[in-house]
Amino acid sequence: MNEKLLDVQNLTMKFGGLIAIDNLTFSAKKDHITSIIGPNGAGKTTVFNCLTGFYKATAGSMYLNKDNNKMDLKKFSDFKVAQKAGVARTFQNIRLFPQMSVLENMMVAQHNKLMTASGFSILGLINSKSYLQKEKEAMEISKYWLDIIGLTNRADDNAGDLPYGDQRKLEIVRAMCIEPHLLCLDEPAAGLNAKESAELNKLLKFIKNDKKTGILLIEHDMSVVMGISDHVVVLNYGKKIFEGTASETKNSPEVIEAYLGTED
């Protein structure tokens, strides 16, 4: 059974007179990679910002199916989307904590669980065993993910000192540390070379298949989109112009028109 993980109905976002998203309806399934593509300014990142609580949508509904528990994403503001609903995201321009070590980045992502374990710092201040145990577990989780992206030996270096490709991967596994149900990736392949893109594909497939986490992907790099997407949603001027599998999308006249323009 593979029901809808994310259900977006008639989502509209207006900035004054500008309609950034116009009546958008789409859904994403669990164990699927759903790509949102479209020309620059089509409103892709705005969709993400609405989903993750950075913007308050003007109209429409967004529901997340979390363990058969229908959650209204509109009810959560900014950080609560990650904390309560389990929607994680990455950013178009990488947002790590550059002056903090790689491991610290991973630990901050596990903040809420560690905060509870530290008894809001009181148990932590007296070095309680239960907190130290939880801290150790959090380090194990960090190490598990760092092993996957091959950064364990750089765990104590500043995140800002990593090469660009590693920073991208770190941001993705950092988001995975909050144990999300839905992972929203905003152009994860931007600025990566062919080899790094291939590694990224592998990582995303691993997250989808082994971690059973739904992925929502904004991407311009078609080799990534076509290689791993199970489902593609095409936006143009805030409207959905096409929805289908990767190969259907490739051959759709509407999509070709949106990207390349019409013949006279």
Added chain:
Amino acid sequence: MGKDFIQKSLKDSLLTGIIALALFGPIVGLRTVAKNEVLVVEPKWFIVLLIVALCAVGRFFINIYSYKKEQRRGEASSLGKIIANFLDEKGAQIAIAAIAFSIIFPFMPFADRYWMDIAIMMLTYIMLGWGLNIVIGLAGLLDLGYVAFYAVGAYSYALFAIHFGWSFWVCLPIAGLFAGMFGILLGFPVLRLRGDYLAIVTLAFGEMIRILLLNWYELTKGPDGLTGIPRPSFFGLPFKRYPDEGVETFHTFFGLEYDPMQRIIFLYYLILVLALITNAFTIKIRRLPVGRAWEALREDEIACKSLGVNPRNTKLTAFAIGAMFGGFAGSFFATRQAFISPESFTFIESAIIVAIVVLGGMGSQTGVVLSTIFLIGLIEVFRDFESYRMVAFGGAMVLIMIFRPRGILAKRKPTITMGK
């Protein structure tokens, strides 16, 4: 220095000389003088030659100087770096040595009243610096009104001690609590502000508290200040030469001669312990989730939100805890002075504390100590020069900013390591 370089500099000097000759030759060299009521041109070749030579030689030395400076820039070790590296490597040993020194300090032969007063003042600033380091250094919230919490601590201590007669050890936590509450009070309206805007609002907050203290005459006695704040006692034993009837004093209890220094030494140890508690607390909390969240918030607030970190609670705890330590320091100040007035809590105090934190290297605990010794020490050394004190203070800041632009100790240690 390469031969090429000398040749190039010589050419450069020659060119300078030619330009100087062209300029100064007509201007300085030719002079019209009235001789027998006729104007004659009188050449002054010697002066021209002197000026031209000065320009050429000067140019040569400027070249050499800038060449050498260029070379020095390439070298890895400047004095500041050597010191910083040394402190980094031997950090633990130096800390232990410094603590040991501060424990035996009152019994040093040179530690007279003057030195003890300076030491107490420095320790107060160190404690304030450590408190503010939580807000500025860790959480990255530029707070220019920190002195407000110092004032709230001092006044709440003084009022509780005067009106209720409670002892220092009861009033101290209350003062800290009050200051912490004021920290939250300031925190709420500035949650959305950042950088410059935050600095302006906190600055205004500091002034508001001072003006409130100045005008709320019924409670604070306004500009007259609060007098007769009880002196601290050694766990119930007062430091008095002539105690009240039936009260045992510190010197009679321990069978010592009365000496006013006993009280000073006690105050010294009191602030030393308070400061060390502040330091230990900060070092510990930095390694806890809340401490890491503070630093993450300083780095990138949006990323924090995307990871489910609550920015409101995180900022408020930073403000509250930082303010609490300011309040503790304030109550110490009140009991030491026995008199407080709004005069003691002006903006310049906030500025000095911010300078201590920033010049020490944001977030560095040892840096705070070094910059306090440097800045406050300098002000003291220049005490006899009166109006030059602030010039020296400003000069010291400029020097640190030139040689250590990110503070004396800028290197940050991770709060947790993988441990190979």
